[in-house]
Amino acid sequence: MASVTPLPPPASPAPFYAAAAKVYPREIDGRFSRLRKLAVVLLLGLFYGLAWLDWNGHQGLLFDLPARKFHIFGLTLWPQDFLYLTLLLIVAALSLFFFTALAGRLWCGYACPQTVWTELFVWIEQWTEGSRSQRMKLDRAPWSAAKLLRKGTKQLLWVALALFTGFTFVGYFTPIRSLGSQLLSLSLGPWQSFWVLLYSLATYGNAGFLREQVCKYMCPYARFQSAMFDEDTLVISYDGKRGEPRGARRRGTEPRSLGLGDCIDCTMCVQACPTGIDIRAGLQYECIACGACIDACDEVMDKMGSARGLIRYTTGHALQGARTRLLRPRLLVYALLIGGAVGVLTFSLLTRTPLILDVLRDRNALYREVHGGLIENAYTLKMINLDDRPHRYRLTVSGMPGLGIVVPAGDILLPPGSVNSIPARLAAAAEAAGGVHHIVLTLATVDGSGIAVHENTRFIGPSP
């Protein structure tokens, strides 16, 4: 294979679903399988564990949709902070581009929830139904008590795991402890039950039933990732030059003397593949870069006494005998963009003031003359306390000597989160008030937390 551009999808969609033969991936051991197991344990451990972690008296990671606020450990974000989420999504997307250009579908092989949960479901399958050949035999065998027991146990474990997954998932959006006690007392609300069941169903369907078909037929990333590939991208490839012509031979024979390449055509790589493809036909968009075929073939090469790496991570250029350039303009551009977005995100988070003040001038009258020879302007203040606890604030004004605040007279107490709208009136002696004055309103906490915002506005008096 000279080119690393994945083969185009099959032209006719007709044989989808109907003809999708069940894939029985062979269990294998090796560097990449161990790496993937590690990733699965780590990621699922985080997923099932983090929901239970408390932080300062509340759930550490909670996207509290009913209360419309996000707790991310010490940080509380409100819908007004949507910018951060957007930036985070941009960083995530750019990182995906970066890693895809660098080393292909790392995401698919190790981090995609589809892969991770499928792996977990396959472990249960191997535990209840046995190895690849045992599973195939079991499926062919007529129904019996033993078959029912094995299949029944598998389904039971799958359903239990799926339900627990759905429960944990919803536990990130509504406090998991109260969710748990509601579940135990069977008093879960209808909508919470709906979400738990929906996510459980998705987990069961995707990881137990659809599996590789999700990657093959449903995943948009699988189709457009080829746009991020080039001849310097690390991909899993079969070294055709070394392997062909393939053919069976006895152990210990020198393949070149038989006119053969290193591939003994044992099809171990095909049996190991969770998406059921033959990597020897070239890079295909169905390949999720899990590395199972590398592990399988390395084991065969060890047994045959040949060098490992007939299937390996390599690049299109390396296979053609050209030099591979890891640092390419495309990667640098991605890296710069990621760095920029991370910088903006960090900076705006560090300088974030958990308070919003908007000042609107009264539209009805420019000014009012009130008794005592004063000129008064009216405003509406819109305030949002973005901290996770209530604060007491004081309003002050500067920029015009002699200007005072009539209302609000005392301190303002703001509960967290809600939008508060209050009227404000400023007044100055008529002699000093003529014309337009640019003033600054400052809202600051009086409880020593040092939160303050400033807002520019105008004070208008009769034209002099």
Place this chain on the structure above:
Amino acid sequence: MPFVRGLDLALVLWPSFLAACGASLLFFAAVDPALLRDAGPRVFAGLEREAGYALGFLFFWAVAAVASALSVYLIRTARTPPAATHAASDER
């Protein structure tokens, strides 16, 4: 191009599901579903936030599914499959 039952169902439901996720995220970041209860038409009286999110999501999903279904229908009922005509004109 004939209809393919399982596939067509998936082609309708799946992309619209993804679209509904994105739409819900954007929409509910800006709009509090409690607003529907407080300021919306009478039918929404007594609507819980959770219910608001779920109904919103289902609504987006349904709308997007209609669009997906139309696309599939148009592709399937075309006399000459569009994929084939393109392949003939600009490939190889």
